Amino acid sequence: MNPKPSSIEEYFSWFSPEIQKKLQLIRETLKKAVPEGEEVISYHMPAIKTTEVLVYYASMKNHLGFYPTNKPIEEFKKELEGFVTSKGAIQIPYSSELPLNLIADITIFRKEQAAIAAENKLKKKKKP
Numbered sequence: 001m002n003p004k005p006s007s008i009e010e011y012f013s014w015f016s017p018e019i020q021k022k023l024q025l026i027r028e029t030l031k032k033a034v035p036e037g038e039e040v041i042s043y044h045m046p047a048i049k050t051t052e053v054l055v056y057y058a059s060m061k062n063h064l065g066f067y068p069t070n071k072p073i074e075e076f077k078k079e080l081e082g083f084v085t086s087k088g089a090i091q092i093p094y095s096s097e098l099p100l101n102l103i104a105d106i107t108i109f110r111k112e113q114a115a116i117a118a119e120n121k122l123k124k125k126k127k128p
Contacts, residue, residue: 008039008046018094019059025098026057026064033104034111051118054110055103063091064098071113072106079105 005011008027012020023046030037030048037048045058045067056067063084070088073080079102084091092098 004044005041008041011041011046015059019064022064022094022098023057023059025100026066026103029098029100029103030055030057030107033107037111048107050111050114052114054114055107060091063093066090066092066103066106068106068110072109075109076102076106 005014012023015023027039027046031039034048034050034054037050037054040047040049040053042049042053043056045056045065047053047056054068056065058065058067067089073085073088073090079099080090083099
């Protein structure tokens with residue numbers, strides 16, 4: 001398994017300037033989409049969280065990986081045409097322009113999902 005970075009900056013430093021630039025654009029997009037979100041390293045990848053981790057992103061050998069879990073992949077299926085996707089992952093080729101608006105929309109969708117899940121959890125705790 002790859003080493004675990006101690007910070008997002010350390011993670012970024014492992015890659016070429018071109019890849020660092022793309023990672024930084026994703027990072028800025030996530031911060032704008034969820035300004036209250038906390039940046040974390042989880043599963044050895046940069047991520048943003050509120051009540052739970054919303055999305056992860058990472059540099060892979062041939063693409064950038066964006067990991068929003070499976071529900072957003074289903075919800076944004078039409079917008080994701082042209083990208084390789086799997087149950088919880090989106091592959092963004094290095095040669096492609098980053099779909100920053102789509103990344104923001106998916107992240108906001110995940111934020112809303114997380115808020116509903118946290119609210120439901122709270123309601124369950126309050127039941128006698």
